[in-house]
Amino acid sequence: xTSLDLKMRREPRQQRTLAIIQKIEQATLALLKExxxxxxxxxxxxxxxxxxIKSLYRFFPNKEAIVYRxxxxxxxxxxxxxxxxxxxxxxxxxxxxxxxxxxxxxxxQFSGYGALWQAMDVIxxxxxxxxxxxTLQIDNMVVLLRKHGCCWPQKDIxxxxxxxxRTWDVVKQGSIExxxxxxxxxxxxxxxxxxxxxxxxxCRDSAEFEQGxxx
Amino acid sequence: xTSLDLKMRREPRQQRTLAIIQKIEQATLALLKExxxxxxxxxxxxxxxxxxIKSLYRFFPNKEAIVYRxxxxxxxxxxxxxxxxxxxxxxxxxxxxxxxxxxxxxxxQFSGYGALWQAMDVIxxxxxxxxxxxTLQIDNMVVLLRKHGCCWPQKDIxxxxxxxxRTWDVVKQGSIExxxxxxxxxxxxxxxxxxxxxxxxxCRDSAEFEQGxxx
Numbered sequence: 001x002t003s004l005d006l007k008m009r010r011e012p013r014q015q016r017t018l019a020i021i022q023k024i025e026q027a028t029l030a031l032l033k034e035x036x037x038x039x040x041x042x043x044x045x046x047x048x049x050x051x052x053i054k055s056l057y058r059f060f061p062n063k064e065a066i067v068y069r070x071x072x073x074x075x076x077x078x079x080x081x082x083x084x085x086x087x088x089x090x091x092x093x094x095x096x097x098x099x100x101x102x103x104x105x106x107x108x109q110f111s112g113y114g115a116l117w118q119a120m121d122v123i124x125x126x127x128x129x130x131x132x133x134x135t136l137q138i139d140n141m142v143v144l145l146r147k148h149g150c151c152w153p154q155k156d157i158x159x160x161x162x163x164x165x166r167t168w169d170v171v172k173q174g175s176i177e178x179x180x181x182x183x184x185x186x187x188x189x190x191x192x193x194x195x196x197x198x199x200x201x202x203c204r205d206s207a208e209f210e211q212g213x214x215x
Numbered sequence: 216x217t218s219l220d221l222k223m224r225r226e227p228r229q230q231r232t233l234a235i236i237q238k239i240e241q242a243t244l245a246l247l248k249e250x251x252x253x254x255x256x257x258x259x260x261x262x263x264x265x266x267x268i269k270s271l272y273r274f275f276p277n278k279e280a281i282v283y284r285x286x287x288x289x290x291x292x293x294x295x296x297x298x299x300x301x302x303x304x305x306x307x308x309x310x311x312x313x314x315x316x317x318x319x320x321x322x323x324q325f326s327g328y329g330a331l332w333q334a335m336d337v338i339x340x341x342x343x344x345x346x347x348x349x350t351l352q353i354d355n356m357v358v359l360l361r362k363h364g365c366c367w368p369q370k371d372i373x374x375x376x377x378x379x380x381r382t383w384d385v386v387k388q389g390s391i392e393x394x395x396x397x398x399x400x401x402x403x404x405x406x407x408x409x410x411x412x413x414x415x416x417x418c419r420d421s422a423e424f425e426q427g428x429x430x
Contacts, residue, residue, distance in 0.1 A: 038339060124253060124337055156399055162389060163400035170385045174377060184371055184421050185378040191428045192407055206399050213406045 005061045006068040006125055012059070021059060023049040028066045032115035037067070037122050064126070067119050071126060074110055075133050081106070086140060092148045092201060093194050100190070103172070104181050114176045117169075137165050149201045156206040164193060220276045221283040221340055227274070236274055238264040243281045247330035252282070252337050279341070282334050286341060289325055290348050296321070301355060307363045307416060308409050315405070318387070319396050329391045352380050364416045371421040379408060 012018045027048035031040050042063050046053040060066050085098045110116075120126040141161035142154075150157055167189065175186040203209040227233045242263035246255050257278050261268040275281050300313045325331075335341040356376035357369075365372055382404065390401040418424040 121336060122339055159393065159398060159400050163386065163404070166385050166389055167382050167404075170381050171378065174381055178374065183374060184425065185374050187425060188411070188428055189378070189382075196403070210399065210402060213403055 006065045009059050025070055037119040064123055071116055071120055071129055092197055138162050145200055152206055160200055221280045224274050240285055247334060252334040279338055286331055286335055286344055307412055353377050360415055367421055375415055
């Protein structure tokens with residue numbers, strides 16, 4: 001699977017070609033949403049957007065290449081919107097909440113986030129994409145915490161950022177799965193996130209931080 | 216992948232046969248640990264335990280069937296030890312900590328937990344196994360919370376249990392990955408778990424619970 005060809009056969013240039021590719025992408029996203037990656041195949045995609053399977057293969061070598069392109073575009077969209085938020089003058093917690101709002105907004109716009117994210121978990125060829133995204137997210141969080149005064153050693157601050165990113169991811173996915181992006185446990189988790197962020201910039205080191213979390 | 220044959224070709228009865236199968240399983244676990252599921256293949260497994268590939272195929276149709284059997288045994292071991300803990304007379308937090316100790320103990324004994332768990336994420340045919348395990352774990356937690364007095368509606372208590380299970384999983388995996396099963400963020404997360412458990416049995420409903428978590 002690692003050597004799977006994920007490149008588009010050729011980049012679209014003409015308006016008409018672009019339109020076909022967008023139809024393929026939309027159909028893929030819709031099918032992913034309906035039945036997950038397990039039921040996805042190129043025949044079903046071609047059928048759904050009413051094009052000949054040969055046209056599909058003119059652009060994409062396999063279904064994974066379509067999902068790869070979708071995931072790339074979607075992650076790029078997240079990163080661009082994120083940059084705008086990180087560069088703003090908002091406070092720590094306000095930036096955190098703005099990131100949350102942004103992600104929920106993207107979810108509504110892209111509609112299929114959950115299915116796409118799951119596909120990335122299941123298709124080994126997409127793991128690289130996901131890992132690169134995680135690394136960037138963790139780096140961003142470390143920079144944010146440093147900017148707001150966290151002076152922990154790199155190992156500890158990275159561990160906190162990794163925790164924030166991974167639990168954010170799993171709790172948000174679970175909430176979306178339950179049909180409520182901001183359900184009970186997402187709201188509870190958010191309070192916990194706020195507490196961790198504020199403690200991280202207030203405490204000189206992780207020992208003081210840990211002490212302060214006494215149950 | 217969903218129709219992949221995961222059954223052993225025949226159940227071992229003789230002592231000598233059992234020994235071969237154990238060698239195959241140990242080799243698979245070791246290879247998983249070294250290179251992950253991506254590099255695992257039946258030839259490498261046969262070579263590692265110094266048996267003919269034909270002998271391997273006499274018992275297992277493919278590598279997934281070996282991983283499936285390993286995962287089944289491992290989850291069964293967890294469930295048996297868990298039952299003993301759940302049936303004890305310990306308090307809520309003490310039971311929680313005993314479960315944690317038990318899992319860390321299994322990890323040391325089975326040595327390869329992380330790799331096996333990741334394999335379950337990546338091999339679609341193993342998802343059913345993982346989902347059944349998650350459902351059981353969540354049910355167990357709901358029963359535990361009820362036993363200790365939580366009287367929330369089923370939807371809310373289940374959401375809490377799902378949160379506890381999934382974040383437990385992702386934080387523990389991350390800690391093991393970093394080479395410290397009880398690293399900084401695991402310890403922080405555990406304090407948060409304790410707080411959630413105690414609030415859940417103390418608060419009449421999830422609204423009071425949420426109020427009490429005010430940051």
